[in-house]
Structures are given as C-alpha cells and as structure tokens.
Amino acid sequence: MAKELKDLTKRSENYSQWYNDLVVKADLAEQSAVRGCMVIKPYGYAIWEKMQRQLDDMFKETGHVNAYFPLLIPKSYLSREAEHVEGFAKECAVVTHYRLKNAEDGSGVIVDPAAKLEEELIIRPTSETIIWSTYKNWIQSYRDLPILCNQWANVMRWEMRTRLFLRTAEFLWQEGHTAHATREEAEAEAQRMLNVYADFAENYMAMPVIKGVKSANERFAGALDTYTIEALMQDGKALQSGTSHFLGQNFAKAFDVQFVDKNNKLDYVWATSWGVSTRLMGALIMSHSDDNGLVLPPKLAPIQVVIVPIYKNMEQLAVIDEKVAGIVAKLKELGISVKYDNADNKRPGFKFADYELKGVPVRLVMGGRDLENNTMEVMRRDTLEKETVSCDNIELYVKKLLDDIQSNIYKKAFDYRAKHIVEVDSYDEFKEKIEEGGFILAHWDGTPETEARIKEETKATIRCIPFDGDMTPGVCMVTGKPSARRVLFARAY
C-alpha cells in the first residue's frame, strides 16, 4: 500500500502525467461527472482555505471589503462592452429555462418548454458587467468614491480542454472591483493589487514571480492595461498566476456610471479589477513538488508537523502517547498545526509515504530508543534529510525548521528560475532555446503581427513586459525593427 501511494509517474518521464497523478493521489481534486468541472477534495480545499484566509487578510489590510453579486448575468449586460463580450461569448454557460416537469409519456423529467426565460442568463465568467450595473446606483458624487469591493465566488468558462486546477469549466476565485474618481488613483490601485499578489506568491507560496504588463494581444477583454505576475514551473513552462486590470472608463461608459467631481463637473468613473483563482493550486503544486509527492510551503500547509510513533506493543505506545502529548501542546502554543497519528490500523511505513505524498513539511518520529534517549527523529520534507534531536525545546527547533523550509523552498524555486532565464538576440537562437523551456528575454518590435508570428511558429507568447530589469533598447529579433526593451517570452500553461 505504501508502495502504491508513492507510485507516482516520475517528473522526468512525463511531467503532465506526474501532475495529474499527484493531484488525484494526494487527495487534492478529481474530475466530476460534469464535463470540465472538478471536485475539490477536503485536503485540497484545506490548502485553498489557507490561501483564501491569507489573501483576504491582505485585501482587508489594503482597505477592501467583501460583498456578493449575482451568479447570473443578463445576456444583454454582457454585450454592453464590445471587447468584453467578444472575449467571453465563446465559453458561456447559458440558462434558458427555470423549471422541469414530468414528461407526459412518463419517460422522466424534462425541461418545461413553458418556462422559458424572456432573456437568457449567463453564468458569470467574470463579474464586471453585473457589478458596474450595480455601482451605477451606488455612485453619484466623488464622496461615494473610491469603492473597494472584493468578492469570493465561483465562475464558469466553458473550456474545451480542461486540467485539474489549471483550467476547469468552473473555478473558484476572488475578483476585486474598484471604482475611482481619477485615472491616477485607478492605475495606482491596479498596481497596488499586483504587488499584493506578488507578495503573496513570493512570501506565502514561496514562488518567485516576474511582474509586468501584458502586450495588447494578451490583455483582459475590456481592459486598457493588464498587469500580471508570471511564475516558472519545473517543466520550464510559464504560469500566469494573478492579473490586475486597469479598465479605464470602459465599463463606466458601458453602464453609464457618472459622478460629480470636486469641481462640480460630471465625469465617468475609473475602474480596476483583479483576480486570482484555484489555478494557484496548480502553480503551488508545480513549483515545489517532487517524485515523492507534494512539497508544501509551511505557511500554506494544513498540517505543518506530523508525529508518528513506532512501538512494539500497546504498553510502549501508551508511554509514547504521554510523552508526545506534552510536545504537541508546546507546538500548538507556538501556533504550529500538528497532527499526532497513532492510528493502529496503518504501519509506520504507510504513514511515512502518505505524509510525504501530502507534503507535510516536518515529520517527527518517536520510537523505543528515542524514548530512552529523550530524542525524536526529525525529517524535513523539502530535502528529505533526517536528524535526531533532543526533545528538550524541540518545539523551538521545529519552529525554526519551518522557517528554514519556507526560505529554502523559495530559494530552490528562485535558483531554478535563475538558471532558466536567458537573453537571446536572434530568432534562430530563440527557436532553439524555446525547446529547452524557461523564460527568454528578447527584443520585439512592439507589433501584434510579430507577436502573433512568434506564437504561431514557436508556441511561445509574450508573458509580460517586465517592470524591472534591463531597459536598454535594441532591435527586434524577428524583424530587425527598433525595440524599446527586452520582453519576457515563454511557452505557458
């Protein structure tokens, strides 16, 4: 059984299969009976809850409040902003009826044709339209601004090719929607929230990200600018991990949301929106995990420490139980989440494999000799290194170890990225390097045509125009035309 648990496909053999195996075997999620919709299992959901709680605290610290807007959007609302509907129309789940009835031939339950909606309703793929139709009633004057709302919700985009967490028809996310009196304030808000996302990615998920702005082709449908954080997965593919949009006055104009400013002049309201989703679960898994299973950063691990006893008989177990109870209490006092697994129906080897698979950052083992010596064996999940440590003040040792693991996981991901980001000056070299995976910094002439050609020929996209880094101008690797600065390319999820 222990063997079966660990029997993952190896990353080197088939990364994509490894990912699917891991998500299912570590009890994170599974496919449901409904095409493209997943079930998030309790262990996976516990990680998502840790993410939610932390993000929610960060949103509130930056002055945001939560609210809830309807799931269903009238079709005509979606159409009000031309680019927006163009971007989402192809993947909309449409509600057309509101009642079932028994078939007259007794064949079962059918949709009642008499209960057809006058106007079809769309399950929200994102909520700009329903929210701006609401904001219209909330905003008259500059005194009503800013509005800084966030919503935790499910959304639906009818994707044809789905993968657990990474691309699902239904997913969970948060969407912030803010309204401002000035362009500058809205732009600052969009940047502020991108920084919150980057902070969360780096300091909680232990996942280094590159911040930047999307090219026009890759913008959110209806935005003037889309800011993004881009992470690099272990297989060399990029993953867009969070986006923040400066929407200008597009939605205010579409829904006629005007306000009286300080000078008593009427103007349209400025908007942002920003979101991260359960896709972050995929990013977390692919950033750190290995052939033994999940590797979780301690700050997001539902169980940070697991303690397993090894015993000859129930008498010895009773002694260990008592000794461990004191250690558990001390760990809890330090705010560490700990599980003591003394279940008698599973062998230690099975437990070891299972907690490795589930990515529990620290494992403590106490056996007969440890009892005699007042020690425990400590294993850290990130390196699989073991040490024997005295029980005296072991809680302080563990606390420090959790911090070390958090830093080490980040460092490992950072080093991997550093090794997989190259500057390239010719298109031939680009085509060669892109096959190796990783980020490529190259010059581009700034046109959608060249961008489309590169995508067509290499499957690589511009992940972003980074905010930081080398700002030196150059010439486009494809056309030789002037380039303002290098931009970030990769193949992406």
Place this chain on the structure above:
Amino acid sequence: MAKELKDLTKRSENYSQWYNDLVVKADLAEQSAVRGCMVIKPYGYAIWEKMQRQLDDMFKETGHVNAYFPLLIPKSYLSREAEHVEGFAKECAVVTHYRLKNAEDGSGVIVDPAAKLEEELIIRPTSETIIWSTYKNWIQSYRDLPILCNQWANVMRWEMRTRLFLRTAEFLWQEGHTAHATREEAEAEAQRMLNVYADFAENYMAMPVIKGVKSANERFAGALDTYTIEALMQDGKALQSGTSHFLGQNFAKAFDVQFVDKNNKLDYVWATSWGVSTRLMGALIMSHSDDNGLVLPPKLAPIQVVIVPIYKNMEQLAVIDEKVAGIVAKLKELGISVKYDNADNKRPGFKFADYELKGVPVRLVMGGRDLENNTMEVMRRDTLEKETVSCDNIELYVKKLLDDIQSNIYKKAFDYRAKHIVEVDSYDEFKEKIEEGGFILAHWDGTPETEARIKEETKATIRCIPFDGDMTPGVCMVTGKPSARRVLFARAY
C-alpha cells in the same frame, strides 16, 4: 440627512415594509437586475462573514472538513431520487447551451443553437445528488467511513415571490453531507448538527429557538426525518432557521453507494445533510431590531464600538484624537473591534443616526467637557441608555457592557417568545389565537389530512414536534382523535 437615515417605516405601522426599508437603508442588501437575486452589500456581507467564521469553527470542532462540489448537476442525477426531484423540479434554473455568437443580421449576441448540451444541467438547488454520485467513488469499506464534509456555496431555487435574505432565487449557504456505516451513527450526526445550529442561534445570534422534528408534510424532499430549529420573529411569525436531515439510505440507493461492513457484508451507506443560509440574516434582523434600525448582538457585529468626537475646532479635535488613540488601542487589545469616526465632513448627529441604524452595539462620545473631566458618554444600542463613564479602565467597562448587551438581547427575545407561546385546546380558540401571532401548542391527530386542513383554513403550519416540553397525550383539537402530544403551530416565513 440624519432624519432621512432614521426615516424608517415603524414596525407597528407595517412590519414588512419596516423590514425592507431597514435591509436597504442599513446597507445590508438590495435587489439586483436579475429577478429574485440580491446583491449583498459590504456591511451585510461583513455580518454574514462573522456568522460564517463562527459556524465554520463549530463545524471543524465537531470533526468536519470543507470541500467543494460542482455548481451544475446533470438533469438525470436530480431525477434519481423520486421525492427529491419532485420537491425541486419546479424551481430549477436550467443550462441548455454553452456558447453565444454574433447574430448574422448584426442585431447583437445570441445563443448559438449549435452549442446545445446533450444533457441539460441544473444549477444546484442543493447538492445531495452530485455529492452522492461522488461519494460512490470514495467509499468501499467501513474504513472509509464516516465522511464528514461541509461545503460553503451558492445555490439557486427559482422562487416566484422573493424577499431580501428571506427568500431569494440565489442564496448563500453551507451544506453538510455526511456518510455513515450505521443508522444510529447517522441519526446521532443529524441531531448533533441540529444542536450546533441551536447553540449558534442562541449564543451568537441571541435568538432563542425551539428544537424539534418536522411532520411528514414539511420534510426535506428525500429525507426520512427533518430536524429543525424554529424562532419567533417580532411580528409573531415563525422562521425556520436551520434544518438537519436524516436521509436514511435513500441517496445511497439512488447512486448505488454500498460498503463492506466489519462483518464483510455489503450494505448501503447511511446519510445526513444539514444547512443554514443567508436567511439567517433575515432572522437576525427581525429578532432584535427596532424603529431606529438594526440591533446587532455584539458577537456578530462587524463594528462593536464606535467612537465619535464632538469638537469646536481642529485644535480641540487633535487633542481628542490623541486621547482616543490610547483608548482604541486598549479596546483592540481586548479583541474588541472599534471604529473611531473623526471624519470632518459629517456632523455628529448624522453619525449617531447612522450607527444606530447600523446597529453598532456601543457608542462612545468624547466632547470638550469630557476632555476636562476625563470621561466619555457611553450609549448602548439595545436600550439607547446613556451614561457618563471615566476614561480610566473604560475598556473593561465596555467589555462587560458588550457581554451585558449580548445577554440582554437574548433575554428580550426570550421574554417576547415566552409571552407569545400559548396552549390551545379547541380549534375555535386556535383560529382566534393564530390571528394574534405567536406559537401555539396544540394537540393534533398525526395525520397529513388534518395538518393540511389546518393550513388551508388558518395559514398555520406545524413548525415542529418539539423534542422537549409537555409530553402528555390528549385529543386532536380538530378531529377529537387521539394525539400523542402537543405540537408547535405558527404562521411562518
């Protein structure tokens, strides 16, 4: 403006209008553009978040974990359990298509007829069917049991007559779904969760409830028994505030979920489900609030204490600011949520009315004379009583006052209910008393026919057969047939 804020309809004039006014004016919720679907505004959502957090903690303390199941349910799944589909078919939102496209005549966006689903999907009205189809894969042996899952989610029931929070097409709720090896264990779970709900209602919402079991007519569609907590609103109408269902093996049979028990015998799994929803917001509002606005129990108030300065000029305000900062810090140290509102663009009178409307339990005011005397004026929202209190250790005074308010609100609701619960022995008296509102304990012969007749003639329903109280047998007030015990009647929301 202060006047306008307080300008609620009086409860004595039109209770229903008072409720609607209050929900909208206190910024709790409003109607959306989508029929029957509400927008939960930030202040209302903040109260809901406090409820969620507390309930979630209680679920976890009783061994439950959260998970997430799909929003959409295949129509055929809903039909598997005969009573279940009968109960929900008439109010189902049905997804029939998955794409929009541009109309060929350029008239806008239409539903793409080529993107019709093979099988229609229903937006979950409740999740028993999709969850039990999932549990089938999770359960093989008694070792896999119990499963104790909860889900926080949105659900949809296409109600024709909607009222904010009380009855909306879309609402937010939690739904627990558990799976057990024995009937006894499942029944105990259903009772346990009803007790959790009662604990929450009484000790957090400060709302006394009567626990009992529903008559067959009022059972959840697909349950063998529905347990309920029933509260009495200020207008004498009952409100079902939470239900917990013993589902027997109905859903296990419908989805063929069998397990091997300890004796190596195959049996169907036993089930429960239990839920509370944003309807509790309506219950909270109608239990305590008055003609000045909301009255919130301190344990669920997003802002427990508001501090308002009264000042002659900005110099004096600066002195008050400094003095109040120390008090705010001390209150926060005690875990009290406090807001200091020194905004200069609103008068104290406006602020007073606004915070009364919003139900902030304690208001502290500091003016010039208070500064001299080292005092503050304390007002408690539940009684509107004012006192002048020394600033020394005022945080301890406030902490105790919050506890007092919590108890007092409960006591007030309890006393109201005690005055509005009567025993009645004749049907004539019943008809008279039911017009006065309140709970009525009366004998009933136990038949659905008599129950239906009473409902038809008086609009009263059996709220529950209480677990506690007078167990003496008698004769049915309508038919004169034997009655095992008195049951609880009321008109209800």
